[in-house]
Amino acid sequence: MTNPQATTGPRPREQRRADTLAMLRSPARDAWVSTASAADDGTAEPYLVPLSLAWIDDRVVLALEATSRTGRNLLAAGTARLALGGTRDVVMIDTDLERSVRVADAPAEIAEGYAAQADWDPRPGGEHDVYLVLRPRRVQAWREVDELAGRLLMRDGEWV
Amino acid sequence: MTNPQATTGPRPREQRRADTLAMLRSPARDAWVSTASAADDGTAEPYLVPLSLAWIDDRVVLALEATSRTGRNLLAAGTARLALGGTRDVVMIDTDLERSVRVADAPAEIAEGYAAQADWDPRPGGEHDVYLVLRPRRVQAWREVDELAGRLLMRDGEWV
Numbered sequence: 001m002t003n004p005q006a007t008t009g010p011r012p013r014e015q016r017r018a019d020t021l022a023m024l025r026s027p028a029r030d031a032w033v034s035t036a037s038a039a040d041d042g043t044a045e046p047y048l049v050p051l052s053l054a055w056i057d058d059r060v061v062l063a064l065e066a067t068s069r070t071g072r073n074l075l076a077a078g079t080a081r082l083a084l085g086g087t088r089d090v091v092m093i094d095t096d097l098e099r100s101v102r103v104a105d106a107p108a109e110i111a112e113g114y115a116a117q118a119d120w121d122p123r124p125g126g127e128h129d130v131y132l133v134l135r136p137r138r139v140q141a142w143r144e145v146d147e148l149a150g151r152l153l154m155r156d157g158e159w160v
Numbered sequence: 161m162t163n164p165q166a167t168t169g170p171r172p173r174e175q176r177r178a179d180t181l182a183m184l185r186s187p188a189r190d191a192w193v194s195t196a197s198a199a200d201d202g203t204a205e206p207y208l209v210p211l212s213l214a215w216i217d218d219r220v221v222l223a224l225e226a227t228s229r230t231g232r233n234l235l236a237a238g239t240a241r242l243a244l245g246g247t248r249d250v251v252m253i254d255t256d257l258e259r260s261v262r263v264a265d266a267p268a269e270i271a272e273g274y275a276a277q278a279d280w281d282p283r284p285g286g287e288h289d290v291y292l293v294l295r296p297r298r299v300q301a302w303r304e305v306d307e308l309a310g311r312l313l314m315r316d317g318e319w320v
């Protein structure tokens with residue numbers, strides 16, 4: 001993610017998009033995954049955990065227990081907001097759940113792709129795990145205040 | 161945050177608590193702040209942004225526009241889940257909103273404390289900003305898988 005131009009002003013959009021894709025494709029990459037649940041009294045409760053991701057066919061793929069809190073939230077609400085990178089080299093991705101696949105039933109593209117990029121493989125002992133395939137809807141990337149303008153890289157699922 | 165024992169096994173609880181407090185007290189510290197809102201159809205929607213924090217009198221203090229999405233979510237639902245550190249040196253803090261104070265009306269302890277620790281000061285031009293004082297309810301800290309056991313450091317607002 002080093003960018004020699006980082007100290008000389010905001011990155012142009014092409015550079016931010018390239019940096020974002022490099023981050024999404026890098027090995028052993030974690031995302032902060034925020035999801036939410038609705039409480040009985042109508043209020044919403046946030047949840048947040050770090051999870052390893054894979055970037056497969058323009059989708060973010062997570063692997064987790066279907067009954068974990070993140071799994072239940074995502075399967076119920078269908079959305080997650082992800083952060084990659086540090087707080088001063090941020091990629092924010094709003095996603096929609098496209099599909100969930102039991103680990104035991106997953107096509108090779110997903111299972112092999114996840115194992116190749118993440119630093120673990122859910123298949124051994126993963127009978128309760130699922131891959132969640134998330135479609136990016138909105139992507140933003142910025143480092144410091146001077147990059148807040150121009151941070152929108154994807155809107156409605158299309159790179160801008 | 162360097163800990164020479166990190167590679168020799170899980171940190172004992174005292175060390176994790178000391179590391180956590182050191183992180184909370186460090187200058188220019190950002191947190192990933194997750195909040196949630198309830199949609200009209202009853203589903204819950206997550207939100208997530210990085211924000212600078214201050215640690216004042218055993219509380220996490222944020223400064224932000226009251227009408228920002230995080231501000232509205234927190235004022236409505238009263239809870240936020242915060243992450244500090246990296247995804248492999250994690251501090252997770254579940255918080256309850258204790259009070260909100262308009263920047264213009266804030267006591268010196270909060271205003272000076274926030275400006276001293278964060279790398280910005282909301283007071284100039286902050287007529288729409290508030291300090292949100294968050295009471296930690298639950299704190300967990302871990303680095304790698306070997307630290308998942310023993311990650312609970314605070315429960316119901318009390319250090320364990």
